[in-house]
Amino acid sequence: MYWGVKMNLKKKVSLAVVKRLPRYYRYLSDLLKMDIKRISSQELSSRMGITASQIRQDLNCFGGFGQQGYGYNVEYLFNEIGNILGTNNKYQTIIIGAGNMGQALANYTNFEKRGFKIISIFDVDPKLVGTEIRDIEIRDLETLEDFISQNYVDIAMLAVPYEQTPVVAERVAKLGVRGLWNFSPMDLKLPYDVIIENVHLSDSLMVLGYKLNEKFDFTRNDSEKNNDCDF
Amino acid sequence: MYWGVKMNLKKKVSLAVVKRLPRYYRYLSDLLKMDIKRISSQELSSRMGITASQIRQDLNCFGGFGQQGYGYNVEYLFNEIGNILGTNNKYQTIIIGAGNMGQALANYTNFEKRGFKIISIFDVDPKLVGTEIRDIEIRDLETLEDFISQNYVDIAMLAVPYEQTPVVAERVAKLGVRGLWNFSPMDLKLPYDVIIENVHLSDSLMVLGYKLNEKFDFTRNDSEKNNDCDF
DNA sequence: AAATCCTTGTTATTTTTTTGTCAATATTGC
């Protein structure tokens, strides 16, 4: 069947595959830096510690980037994955919360290289409001609504205390911000059309704890039980 | 067959299950705070947005914590999962790198509540060395070897610049530190018996970017192509 | 105390993900 237009038969790519893309991107970036021009799935496989089959299958979710008998052109593949991930887009980004985490995010210049341009930071602390981080002004959180209605804001990075997170998230989502990058240990749920990506640092740390326990013995220090339930 | 000792027939729990545990722990913590005494897999299912079947199957990897016709006792289950995750252990932890990320980690008091006691911070900046964060002294990175050999250190949180990460990781691993929590966008690989847990912030952000592109159109700002490959 | 209702733990089924295989085809060496 042919309907006269390019059919959108592309099957939705699974999250498992998508989550591996940034890792491919990193390895390809390293290869580029090492001035390696071509790479086979076999060779990449041994570098990354995953099967060559998986690499080929992952990449083929998005199209045939390789060539039989040759492998993949590193620069080409790097750029293609970049396009898939959208690192060539420019996202207008704000940071909410200028505590240590917010400042760490603001100072992490590499996000900019991936398309995430930080255009403003917001906080409630009068001592911070008016100051700058890397030429980015810290504004009063009160002015959030004004700012967003006067500037395109695609993404908000939320680095605010636990209790305030849902409130702030609701405020930005209501204003049409499309993506939230949340650092609070909670699962944000909002009645808006917004993509939420969580960075649950404590979860990651607890998984480390689990793996340590699995392998080593840490009971030696089990003096006090810890039954409180705050995060 | 019975060999006189408790047999270790427990099948290794898959990482997929382990990674969900902290999330269960969080929800149970919330229930505790709300003074809810019991919960069925059904009810928890609708709160968490996963199937009741998965919850029951996950929990049964570690033992039968529930009761037919009743459900799960919230406090009991919370404590059991805490034990599995090892939140009742005490891990002697150091932070390496007192930049914004290191300071953010040092100020995040909740890690302490999960058993991760930060006993020292290390940096190379002479302006920081000697100062304190929450009564934790920042020491010269030069003194790392001395410190570790004189104190039990279970875990090192690595919040140092990209290039220095492998070097520092090697140093602590060599000294017998058991776990590394790495914030650099690289896959650490070390010839030591050490558990490494990575927090790849840029990866997470790029997945957010992918999801945004999948759903919305961000090509409007595609003015300059970005082909550099630094992280 | 009996009957009904709930809800688990377990097993079976389905779905998803990963791995293996191989024909097709470009590259490389002679």
Added chain:
DNA sequence: GCAATATTGACAAAAAAATAACAAGGATTT
């Protein structure tokens, strides 16, 4: 330019994960 080699993309098989189904048995109601 031809044969040998390398390597992909597609498909098949296997493994793993998620979901469904249900018997067993405690909780609740009458």
